Amino acid sequence: MHSNTLEDLYKKAIKEKYEEAKNGDDFFFLNAPTRGKLNKLCWEKFTNNDMPSSDLNVFNSLLGLSFDISSKNKFKQETDLFRPVEKFFKGETDPDKIDVVDMAAILVDFQPRPFNKFRKEIDPENLKLIEELRDTNHDKNGFFSDILPDKVETEKFPELKNDEVEKDKNEEIKQDEAEEVEQDENQDLEKIPTGIFTPIKKVGEGGTNSGLKRSLIIAAFLLGLILIVYLNMSQKDCMQWMGDHYEKIERSDDGYCDTYYDARYFDLKKIEVCDTTEFFDDSGRAKVWYIKIGNSVECYNQHAPYPENRQRFLKPITQHIINKYLSNRPKCN
Incomplete structure (x- = not known):
């Protein structure tokens, strides 16, 4: 490539x-x-x-x-x-x-x-598969060339991790999405990288047409990706930030939605910390997330995009931030 x-x-x-x-x-x-x-x-x-x-x-x-x-x-x-x-x-x-x-x-x-x-x-295996399909007659109209950037945009790479997780990032094992195809005469199903199964018919009794099989696997992979994107974009519900929590609302008549409903972040809440707030669990991982606004910080109960500007992300609290900005916390009621 x-x-x-x-x-x-x-x-x-x-x-x-x-x-x-x-x-x-x-x-x-x-x-x-x-x-x-x-x-x-x-x-x-x-x-x-x-x-x-x-x-x-x-x-x-x-x-x-x-x-x-x-x-x-x-x-x-x-x-x-x-x-x-x-x-x-x-x-x-x-x-x-x-x-x-x-x-x-x-x-x-x-x-x-x-x-x-x-x-x-970017997973080089996925790009390799798509590049191979681009070079075949299956992409006469540049269909997959248009899809590839959407894949990058829809696969949101985590920007935020706990400090310990960030240190262990190099030890994470990448998932091999291009799983080895089982070649069994008695099986009519092939497992493709995303876990989607598609029937592959045998071409004669002497074996299979490996080129056709590979093209079908790639096409099924991309169609599955399109389906995921479509389902994500066709959500009916939206959610609106109410100052300290989200509430679910209907999409407007013109179809506009400022923030699509996302179950991962719907339970996000802005919290007021006090002298008994537990910032870390027993293993030392953050239980409070923050964002720096000017010379102060706002605290939240989980990781998520910052609701007032979703291009920024909440960060896991650190002892340095606590000492610098939250040392004079009020007493809890």
């Missing part, structure tokens, strides 16, 4: 994220982007968030200076450096410099980023 395949996929996924983000909280900066607006948005992103080292590296590499909150005036003079990002968002150029694309990913909060992380997160 050529690297430009992944780069093109990365760029297309970011552009799709941009189309979503430009109508969100950063509408002013992204709906009609200019280099000046993108410069301001970049400064806000890096000032108001604890940016990972990879984002800081992109900042340094693209702009030629390290992020320093005291150098705002100097940074404001670097608007021309955002011209390639502006042209990328507008579809006027296809940047060769990956730092430009990585900066675009930061501005729309696309995950996983940067590109080096993106290419490691």
Whole structure:
């Protein structure tokens, strides 16, 4: 597989994220982007968030200076450096410099980023299967080329884990979605990577047509993926944040839904911590999740996207955050 395949996929996924983000909280900066607006948005992103080292590296590499909150005036003079990002968002150029694309990913909060992380997160087996199908007569109209970026957008990569889980990330075993096909004369079913079963007819008594069988397996895999996306997008119910919890509501008559109902996050609640709040369980894992707003933090009962801005995610509480922001907790009633 050529690297430009992944780069093109990365760029297309970011552009799709941009189309979503430009109508969100950063509408002013992204709906009609200019280099000046993108410069301001970049400064806000890096000032108001604890940016990972990879984002800081992109900042340094693209702009030629390290992020320093005291150098705002100097940074404001670097608007021309955002011209390639502006042209990328507008579809006027296809940047060769990956730092430009990585900066675009930061501005729309696309995950996983940067590109080096993106290419490691994408399962090479799935891409290989789809690339093979693209080269066959089964994709005369580019059908699967259009589906592939949707796969990346719908498979939400977890951005948030407990500190211990994050340290053990390299020890996780990747699931092999391309399971070995059973070749048994008495079986008429083939198991495909996602657990979907499809009947495969024998081609004569002498054996099977392996090329046809493989194409059918790939097609069934992609059709299963389409079904998952369709069911996810065709949900009837929405949920609305009521200040400290979600409530389920009906979708509006025009079909618009600000937040689709998601059972994983529906029980999210904003909590007021006090002197007897238990922040960790017996194993040391966080029981409280937080987000930093200005010079204070808000606390919640579980991990989830931040309900006031779903492009940000709640983080597991740490002793450092408790000591810095929650040391003067009120007494519980």
